[in-house]
Amino acid sequence: MSAAANVSPAVAKPAHVPDSLVYDFDMFRDPAYVADPHERILDLVKNAPPIFWTPRNGGHWMLMSHSANFNASRDTESFSSEFIPRAEMAAMKAKLPPGMPHIPLPVPINVDPPEHSKYRTPLQRVFSPKSILALKDSINALATELVDSVKDRGNCEFMKEIAEPMPVRVFLKMLGLPLDRQDEYREIVSQHLSDPSSDARAMIPKLQRIAASMNDTFIARRDNPQDDIISMLWKIEIDGKPTTIEDMQNYGVLLFIAGLDTVMNGIGHGVRHLARNPELQAQLRANPKMVPEATEELLRRYTFTVPPRMVAKDIVFEGVQMKARERAMLFLPAADLDPKEFANSDRYDLNRENKVHIAFNAGPHRCLGSHLARVELQVIYEVLMARLPTFRLDSQRPPTFHCGHVVGVDSLHLVWDV
Numbered sequence: 001m002s003a004a005a006n007v008s009p010a011v012a013k014p015a016h017v018p019d020s021l022v023y024d025f026d027m028f029r030d031p032a033y034v035a036d037p038h039e040r041i042l043d044l045v046k047n048a049p050p051i052f053w054t055p056r057n058g059g060h061w062m063l064m065s066h067s068a069n070f071n072a073s074r075d076t077e078s079f080s081s082e083f084i085p086r087a088e089m090a091a092m093k094a095k096l097p098p099g100m101p102h103i104p105l106p107v108p109i110n111v112d113p114p115e116h117s118k119y120r121t122p123l124q125r126v127f128s129p130k131s132i133l134a135l136k137d138s139i140n141a142l143a144t145e146l147v148d149s150v151k152d153r154g155n156c157e158f159m160k161e162i163a164e165p166m167p168v169r170v171f172l173k174m175l176g177l178p179l180d181r182q183d184e185y186r187e188i189v190s191q192h193l194s195d196p197s198s199d200a201r202a203m204i205p206k207l208q209r210i211a212a213s214m215n216d217t218f219i220a221r222r223d224n225p226q227d228d229i230i231s232m233l234w235k236i237e238i239d240g241k242p243t244t245i246e247d248m249q250n251y252g253v254l255l256f257i258a259g260l261d262t263v264m265n266g267i268g269h270g271v272r273h274l275a276r277n278p279e280l281q282a283q284l285r286a287n288p289k290m291v292p293e294a295t296e297e298l299l300r301r302y303t304f305t306v307p308p309r310m311v312a313k314d315i316v317f318e319g320v321q322m323k324a325r326e327r328a329m330l331f332l333p334a335a336d337l338d339p340k341e342f343a344n345s346d347r348y349d350l351n352r353e354n355k356v357h358i359a360f361n362a363g364p365h366r367c368l369g370s371h372l373a374r375v376e377l378q379v380i381y382e383v384l385m386a387r388l389p390t391f392r393l394d395s396q397r398p399p400t401f402h403c404g405h406v407v408g409v410d411s412l413h414l415v416w417d418v
């Protein structure tokens with residue numbers, strides 16, 4: 001069966017969407033996108049309208065331009081992050097028979113302002129630049145151990161051997177989850193994110209599965225607190241009330257998804273670029289102080305998350321008529337390749353004037369883990385430059401990718417001379 005045969009069926013276009021704004025793109029399975037995501041995004045940036053409607057995956061909007069993404073992410077009255085209306089959620093919860101698992105609501109990400117801040121504020125301290133800086137030495141030690149374990153071999157499958165274990169171990173330790181269940185947690189989160197379902201209700205059993213996988217740790221930390229995020233969350237108050245097991249599940253599901261499937265893909269995109277550009281490796285080896293700015297330009301050039309929104313009311317947004325309850329994807333990877341915002345946007349350019357990307361989004365939901373992510377990305381690039389000779393892609397085994405709300409790297413075979 002050809003890859004194109006796997007594309008989701010097209011649905012009929014709603015009457016208010018003009019033909020000129022319809023563009024056929026499957027954000028989970030478009031064959032060219034899955035083959036080389038950011039090449040395909042450049043092609044879309046050039047050829048698709050700045051905001052378009054695709055008939056795939058149930059039909060939804062794609063916001064392409066930088067201005068559309070920036071403005072929509074800040075306009076939470078028009079673009080909501082609450083996919084199941086509050087009244088419906090309350091009714092579903094009220095109908096749950098006794099003993100049935102709670103329906104987790106990922107907080108703070110799926111709560112709109114003003115309620116949003118009461119869930120975001122307690123997390124701010126844990127992810128502050130100061131708290132994260134304190135972890136830098138241990139992250140460095142872990143990265144060094146992982147790179148040294150493959151160094152003498154002259155090759156590795158970088159995702160499985162380094163990009164995945166590094167951030168996943170850092171995060172499980174921060175959260176307080178057992179390291180020996182790493183493979184099980186990763187499997188749960190990859191399955192969750194690969195689901196192209198257009199109905200938020202279909203995600204409920206998956207969220208319940210994530211919550212269930214952490215429940216015994218929640219209870220253990222409530223009874224025996226340690227120095228980790230789960231123990232810390234038991235000590236906070238939300239609306240003046242002590243945390244409940246339901247609150248723990250609400251926080252837990254989001255942190256689990258955000259912490260376990262982001263940094264590894266950022267590392268994968270960045271290291272693939274380095275492997276294809278030996279002159280950049282040479283530049284960074286000669287001047288390691290450039291790593292932080294090199295990291296920022298890698299984040300811009302290979303922005304890789306696509307947060308969803310629900311249109312909250314009938315609106316005309318940047319000249320486009322949208323109706324309440326339609327879905328809109330913040331296609332941040334396209335925003336950061338918009339030539340109106342970044343001149344020669346396809347070029348990796350350490351000297352570009354505008355360096356302010358939105359890989360972590362903008363507005364109230366801007367990534368809380370960005371300081372942690374930046375430290376991890378910088379550390380792995382520094383360690384690779386310091387401990388490996390020039391590495392390149394294995395020409396026999398090209399990289400493979402997956403697409404969706406996280407555009408990720410599945411495999412990345414590297415080789416170097418020993």
Ligand code: HEM
Nearest residue numbers: 108109258259262263266305307360361365367368369373
């Ligand atoms: C390079 C890695 C990462 C990228 C590119 C990234 C990207 C993003 C983006 C784009 C958002 C906004 C989502 C939206 O608007 O709906 C977000 C939110 C969030 N991220 Fe990250 N993230 C990364 C790593 C992390 C890590 C390691 C954590 C730690 C757990 C984390 C925690 C969060 C949280 C808690 C939110 C929700 C913030 C809120 O709703 O107020 N992220 N992230």
